[in-house]
Amino acid sequence: MPVLTSVLAAALxxxxxxxxxxxxxxxxxxxxxxxxxxxxxxxxxxxxxAGVRQLADQVYAQHGARCLKLDAYLPAGERLPVVVLVHGGGWKSGYRSEFVPMALRLAQQGFAAVTVSYRLSGEARYPAAVQDVQAAVRWVRDHAAALHIDPERVALAGGSAGGQIAALAGVTGEGVKAVINIDGLSDFTSELALKYEDDPDKNPSAAGAWFGGRYAEKTALWREASPIRYVRPGMPAMLFIGSGQPRFSAGREEMMARMTQAGVASDKLLLPDAPHSFWLFDPWLQPTVEASVAFLRQHLR
Structure with a gap:
């Protein structure tokens, strides 16, 4: 298989x-x-x-001697829709294994699912993570034949920081038809986001470390990284799934309102009794998957 061959070459x-x-x-x-x-x-x-195969440790990008890898979870079938999953961790931590349970449940519903690693803030600041995720989308589309997927039916999904990254990568990149933002920020510059992400008692905050400075110091970057800035006709449809902690999805309601004005589909599922990171656990993963599958079947036709 060409995909496996590429990994063996890159691994050297x-x-x-x-x-x-x-x-x-x-x-x-x-x-x-x-x-x-x-x-x-x-x-x-x-x-x-049963019925799902794993294609592990695929190198999708390389920076010097640094490999960036992904794992694909593939059900039987041809020209499958595919979801690229972006892990959370405050832009500074986390692993792609975080989304394996969701990837498996999506695969059981007939979707190819791909979990990706990206450069964290301690290794490379914004916009490296966003660029990495967009590179992963390109790799998946370029290897559509080997993966048995449809390169025109690609979605991005992510949780927490991964939700923000997925949303931003989807609205600023190419080839993405739908986005699922799970408890991730839509607007870094909103009052609610700044209360936590620009907290002067955090030196630096998670966002500050990613941008390389506080809001007053790196205002342009905080604005540029906010998915709400890119609402426009023709952008990907977006599903928002939120916990009972509004701070993690700051800007969601305003972004949905702007999407409605732009004629772009959006929807939301709120799990008010759920903690942040709920997608790692039952009983909340299953309603997350069910809402995602219904949304994807509508928008990845």
């Missing part, structure tokens, strides 16, 4: 850094933080189900 000249012990944004650590307040939660199953 580039490497993916080993996991950072300080990077603890994953299901296990997040479960430990949440289980007392939400004793009913369970880490979502990441076991490969």
């Amino acid at each position: 000249t580039c490497v993916e850094p080993p996991p950072d012990p300080a990077n603890t944004y994953d299901a296990a650590h997040t479960y430990d933080k949440l289980v007392r307040a939400y004793p009913q939660i369970r880490i979502a199953d990441a076991a490969l189900p």
